[in-house]
Amino acid sequence: MTATQAAPTTGDVVLEAENLTKHFPVRRGLRDLFTRERKAVHAVDDIQLTLRRGRVTALVGESGSGKSTVARLMAQLYTRTSGDIRLHGESVTVHGGRKFRAYCRQVQMIFQDPFASLNPVHTVRYHLTRALKIHGRAGTNSAELEQNLRDLLLRVQLTPPERYLDKFPHELSGGQRQRVSIARALGADPKALLADEPVSMLDVSIRLGVLNLLRDLKERLDLAILYITHDIASARYFADETLVMYAGRMVEGGDSETVTQHPAHPYTRLLIESAPDPDRLDRVGDPKDAPADEGGGEPPSLIAPPTGCRFHPRCVHAMPKCSTEHPPRFELPLVDSGQAHWAACWLYEEGAAK
Ligand SMILES: Nc1ncnc2c1ncn2[C@@H]1O[C@H](COP(=O)(O)OP(=O)(O)O)[C@@H](O)[C@H]1O
Ligand SMILES: [Mg+2]
Numbered sequence: 001m002t003a004t005q006a007a008p009t010t011g012d013v014v015l016e017a018e019n020l021t022k023h024f025p026v027r028r029g030l031r032d033l034f035t036r037e038r039k040a041v042h043a044v045d046d047i048q049l050t051l052r053r054g055r056v057t058a059l060v061g062e063s064g065s066g067k068s069t070v071a072r073l074m075a076q077l078y079t080r081t082s083g084d085i086r087l088h089g090e091s092v093t094v095h096g097g098r099k100f101r102a103y104c105r106q107v108q109m110i111f112q113d114p115f116a117s118l119n120p121v122h123t124v125r126y127h128l129t130r131a132l133k134i135h136g137r138a139g140t141n142s143a144e145l146e147q148n149l150r151d152l153l154l155r156v157q158l159t160p161p162e163r164y165l166d167k168f169p170h171e172l173s174g175g176q177r178q179r180v181s182i183a184r185a186l187g188a189d190p191k192a193l194l195a196d197e198p199v200s201m202l203d204v205s206i207r208l209g210v211l212n213l214l215r216d217l218k219e220r221l222d223l224a225i226l227y228i229t230h231d232i233a234s235a236r237y238f239a240d241e242t243l244v245m246y247a248g249r250m251v252e253g254g255d256s257e258t259v260t261q262h263p264a265h266p267y268t269r270l271l272i273e274s275a276p277d278p279d280r281l282d283r284v285g286d287p288k289d290a291p292a293d294e295g296g297g298e299p300p301s302l303i304a305p306p307t308g309c310r311f312h313p314r315c316v317h318a319m320p321k322c323s324t325e326h327p328p329r330f331e332l333p334l335v336d337s338g339q340a341h342w343a344a345c346w347l348y349e350e351g352a353a354k
Contacts, residue, residue, distance in 0.1 A: 013051070014053055014191050015086070015107060017073070019046050021082045026040055044248050047066075047245075051224035053223075054222045056225040061245035076094050076103055077109075120169050123166050124167050125166055128180075129149065152184075153183055155183065156213060157179065157213060174202045182213065195226065200230070232244075232271050235260065236261075241255055247300050248310070249310055252341075253342055270314075308324045309345065322346055327345050329343070330343055
């Protein structure tokens with residue numbers, strides 16, 4: 001590989017998922033009592049994901065594609081059907097209790113709706129004190145606690161801290177509430193943040209501020225961040241690497257600039273077409289890349305997902321093979337960044353043979 005940028009070393013890996021799979025059993029109806037078939041929602045199938053220190057990895061896909069399930073699996077909030085999760089190289093499976101707390105100290109999650117994740121009857125001070133205490137970082141006396149609370153608010157740019165400490169969630173704006181949620185996550189002094197659509201419920205005008213804050217934290221605290229979004233344009237702006245999910249499977253990945261400017265998988269192209277990005281240069285001109293005109297169709301049922309490539313019923317490039325054989329990852333020719341780029345699509349099969 002002619003990588004022009006230094007490839008990250010394995011020492012940088014904070015959190016990894018290998019072949020991560022989650023099937024939710026479907027409650028059996030009366031009719032199903034007479035069949036042996038056990039139905040399940042195939043929410044996440046065979047996901048590979050690596051989060052590295054000081055890097056943002058975006059996980060992009062439409063609603064229902066399994067993004068939140070991936071985040072909850074990585075946070076150990078769901079038990080997985082199969083696969084492995086490694087924290088600093090060590091395989092971890094926890095179900096609550098002390099081990100779960102130790103895991104949370106390193107891996108924190110930020111949810112979409114900061115109003116729902118903060119308790120309306122408690123102040124900012126209460127939420128942050130609790131986080132610091134749970135993770136043993138409250139200090140030894142009240143002066144130290146006060147200083148630690150101030151530091152958390154300063155870190156999320158809520159200044160002066162005194163103005164916010166005794167406020168209730170309803171006295172804050174959406175952006176300020178999300179900053180408090182981020183401060184609470186930082187109370188654990190984590191190594192990885194899993195941010196599940198952290199700005200999608202916020203006004204457009206304040207989204208950028210919160211994304212810039214996360215970027216600042218990534219740089220200053222060397223955090224590994226998983227940024228989940230349905231907005232691929234924001235992934236280009238904010239993430240170092242972008243992974244695209246469709247119907248529970250990953251279909252494309254690479255550095256964000258390449259994936260958003262030279263999308264390879266027909267689904268990624270569809271996503272980009274439907275998310276206007278004024279800066280996007282229309283360079284989808286490869287001869288085998290017919291115009292990305294695949295506009296129709298609905299995401300498939302995940303109880304009986306399509307065979308082969310899950311996108312084939314909606315894909316204008318679908319070949320006979322696409323409906324029968326699941327495409328592996330094919331490495332794509334390197335574009336400007338010199339970083340690996342792959343797509344799970346039979347269109348790129350010859351590329352793999354090279
Ligand atoms: N607790 C659950 N029980 C059953 N099905 C679920 C559960 N959580 C999610 N699902 C299903 O899994 C699929 C993926 O959901 P989700 O991970 O929330 O997607 P996204 O975050 O991309 O919108 C959806 O079909 C959803 O209905
Ligand atoms: Mg979700």
